[in-house]
Amino acid sequence: MTANTRITTPFTARSTAAEVLAGVDLTGRRAIVTGGASGIGVETARALAGAGAEVTLAVRNLDAGAATAEDIIATTGNKQIHVAPLDLADRSTVTSFVAAWEGPLHMLVNNAGVMACPEAHTPDGWELQFATNHLGHFALATGLHAALAAAGGARVVSVSSSAHLRSPVVFEDINFRDRTYEPWSSYGQSKTANVLFAVEAARRWADDGITVNALMPGGIRTNLQRHISQEELDRLIAAAVSSGSGEDMTWKTTEQGAATSVLAAASPLLNGVTGRYFEDCDEALPSDTPQSRRGVAAYALDPASAARLWELSVNA
Template identity: 45%
Template sequence: MTQDRRTFGAETTADDVLDGIDLSDKLALVTGGASGLGTETARALAARGAGIVIAARNVEKGEEAAQTIRDAVEGASVEVIALDLASLDSIRSAAQAFLATHDRLDLLVNNAGVMACPPLKTADGFEMQFGTNHLGHFLFTNLIASALIAAAPSRIVNLSSRGHHRDTVHFEDLHFAERDYDKWQSYGQSKTANILFTVGLDARLKDKGVRAYAVHPGGIVTNLGRHLNDDDVKFLMAQMQKNSGGNAALKSIPQGAATSCYAATAPELEGQGAVYLEDCHVAAVDDENMAGGVRSYALDPDTAEKLWAVSEDLVGDRFAY
C-alpha cells in the first residue's frame, strides 16, 4: 500500500518518498555522491528509473559507489565525473565534461559539503567551508544551468542545514581575515549562503521552468563529520537534545536522504520554489525556535541578490538568464 504522503516526517525514508514516482526518463546529478547521503540519494533515484551522474572529488570512491548502486538496482545507469568543489579549475573542467556528453539535466542535487573543518583555504584562497559549500556549488550550478533549462520542468536541490541558525553571511569578512575563525560560525555562514543561493537561483530560473529548493536533511552520522572530534560530537548531541526538549534522535542515512528526494520529485511542490524543507515538508519561517524552521535572514531576497553579486565577483564569472 502506498504511504499517505501527508504523513511524511522525520522517519520517512528516501524509498518512501519515491514510492510510485516514475523517473525512467530523467537524469539526475548528485554532487558528493561517493558516500553517505549522496550515495543513498543516487541509489533511491536510480531505483525509480533515473539515470545517475555522480560528481565526486575522489573518482575511485565515486566508481565504488556507482558499482554499489548498480549491484542494488538492476539495470541502473550510473556514471562518475571528477569534481573538487574547492577548486574553480576543477569545477570548470567538471562542468565542461558533463556538458560534452549531456545537454539535458532534470535533477541537480548539490549534496557535497564540508563541516566544521579547521581553518583551511581552497585552492583559490577562499575560506574552506564558504568556498566549498557555497562558492563551489554556485559556480558549478551556473555553468551547467543550460542543461537544466533544456530539460524544464527541472529542479535544483541545495543541501543546507539547521546549522544556518548559527550565523548569517558576513559580507564584510567572508573569509575570516579580520575575525577569529570559528568552525561552527563558518559552517553556519555557508549553510545560510546555501539557502540564499536557492532564493537567487529560483528568482532567475523559475520563468524558465527550473525551481530551486534548500533542504535540511537532519542529524545523520556520515563522512561529512570527518573533521569532528569526540568533544564536537558530544557538543552537537547536547545541542540537539537541548533544542528538542530531550527528544532528538539521529536519522539513518535512508531517512536523511528523504528530504532531498522529496524536494527533487514531490508533485505537491509543483509551482513552489525558493523554500527550505525539513522532514519532507516546507518549513515555517521562525526566528526563535532552535529546534526547527528557517530563519528569515536566509530567505531575504535583497540579501540573496547581494550574495549573488559578491559570488560572481569571487568566481570571476557573470551569469545571465
Template identity: 50%
Template sequence: MIRHPLITTRFDGSNTADDVAAGIDLRGMRAIVTGASSGLGVETARVLAAAGAEVTLAVRDVAAGARVADGIATRSGVLRPAVAALDLAAPAGVARFAQNWDGPLHLLITNAGLVTSGLERTAQGWELQFATNHLGHFALAHLLHDALARGAAERGTARIVAVSSTAHMRAPVDFDDIHFERRPYDPQIGYAQSKTANSLFAVEATKRWAADRIVANAVNPGGIRTGLQRNFTARQRDSLDAAEAAGVFTYKTVEQGAATTMVAAIAPEFATTGGHYLDDCREAYTVPNDADLTAHSHGVKQWALDPDAAHELWSTSLATLGL
C-alpha cells in the same frame, strides 16, 4: 517572506527516501548528485537510479564513486550511474565538469558538504567551507544553467536541490568578512554561513531563472551520523550530544535523511515552486533570527530566506568567481 499556508506532503520525518520514490517512474530523467561517494549522496543516488533515472555521481574521489556506482547497479539491478570528477574547491575543476556535460539536465542535487576543524583556505585564499559548500555549487549551477533550461523544456520543469542544515541557524552570511580575513575564525560559524548561503542560493536562483522554469529549494536532512562529522571539533560534538539529550532533535537514519532531498527532487508539490526551505519532507516554518539554536531543531531563520541577502550573495558570488 514565506507564503502561507506552508507546503506540506504526505511524508514526514519518519519516512525514507524509498517511501517518497515509491511508484514514481523517473525513466528519461537525467540527474547529477554531488558528494555521492558516501552518506546521503549514496542513498539519494541509489533511490533515483532505482526509480529509473540516469544518474551521474559528481565526486572528488573517483575511485570511491566507482565503487558506489558498482554497488548501486548490483544492488538495484539498474543502469550503473556514471561517475565524474568534481572538486568543488577548484573553480577550474568545476568548469571542466560543466564543459564535459552533454545534453539536458533535469535534476541537480548539490549534496556535497565539507566541515573543517580549523581555518583552511583554497588556492585563491577563500575560506574552504564557504568555497566548497557554496561557491563551488554556485559555479556548478551557473555553468549548467543552459543544460537545466533544456531539461525544463523537455519535462516542463528542472529542479535544483541544495542540501543545507539546521546549522544555518548559527549565523547569516557576513558580507563584510565572508572569508574571515579580519574576524576570529570559528569553524562552526564558517560552516553555518555556508549553509545559510545554500538556502539563499535557492531563493535567488528561483527568482532569476523563473522564465526558464528552473526551481531551486533548500533542504535540511536532519541530524544524521555521516562522514561529514569526521572533522567536527569536540565542541561541535558536545553541542550535538547536548541537543540530542535535551530532546531538541533525534538522530535519523541515512534513509530517513535522504527523504527530504527526494521530496524536493521529485514530489509533485515542489515541481514548479522554489525558494523554499524544507524540513521533515515539508516546507519549514520561519523562526526569528534571534531564536536560540539549542531550542530549535526545525524551522528556518529569516536570514536564510531574506531576498535582499539572496540578491547580494548572488552578486558577490559572481564577482568572487569571475563569472
C-alpha cells in the same frame, strides 16, 4: 498555491528516500548528485536510480565513486549510473565538469560539503567551507544553467543544514580575516548561503521552468563529521538538550536523511514549488529562537541578501 501557503506532505522525519519516491517514474530523466559516493549522497542517488533516472555521481574520490556506482547498479538494476570527477574547492574541476556535460539535466542535487573543518583558505583566498559548500556549487549550477533550462521543468536542490541558524552570511568578513575563525560559525554561514542561493536562483530562473529549493536533511552520522570528535558531538547534544531544543536529537539513518533531498528533487508533490526551505519532508516554519535546531532563519530567506550574495558569487 499562494506565496504564503506552507507546503506539507504525507511523509515524516522517519520516511526513507525510497518511500518518498515509491510509484514515481523517472525514466528518461537525468540527475547529478554531488558527493554521491558517501553519506546521504549515496542514498539520494540510489533512490533516484531506483525510480529509473540516469544518475551521475560527481565526486572527489573516483575509486569510491566507482564502488558506489557498482553497488547502486546491483541494488537497483539500473545500469545508467556514471561517475565524474568534481572537487568543489577547485574551480578548474567545476569548469571541466560543466564543459564535459552534454544534453539536458533534469535534477541537480548540490549535496556535497565540508563541516566544521580547521581554518583553511583556497589559493584565491576564500575560506574553505564557504568556497566548497557555496561557491563551488554556485559555479556548478550556473554553469549548468543551459542544460537545466533545456530539460523543461528542471529542479535544483540545495542541501543546507539547521546549522544555518548559527550565522548569517557576514558580508563584511566572509573569509575570517578580521575576526577569529570559528568552525561552526563558518559552517553556518556557508549553509545560510545555500538557502540564499535557492531564493535568488528561484527568482532568476523561474522563466526557464527551473525550480530551486533548499533543505535540512536532519542529523545523520556520516563522514561529514570527520572533523568533529565524539566529545564535541556529545557537548553539542548536551547544549541542545539544556536549551530545550534537544528533543529531536535522535540520529536519522542515511536512507531517512536522503528523503527530503529526493522529495525536492523528484516528487510530484513539489511540482512548481520554488524558493522554499524544507525539513523532515515539510516546508520549515520560521525559527523561533537562535538556539533552535528547527525552522528557517528570516535572514536566510531575505531577498536583498540573496541578491547581494549572487552578485558576490558571480564575481568570485
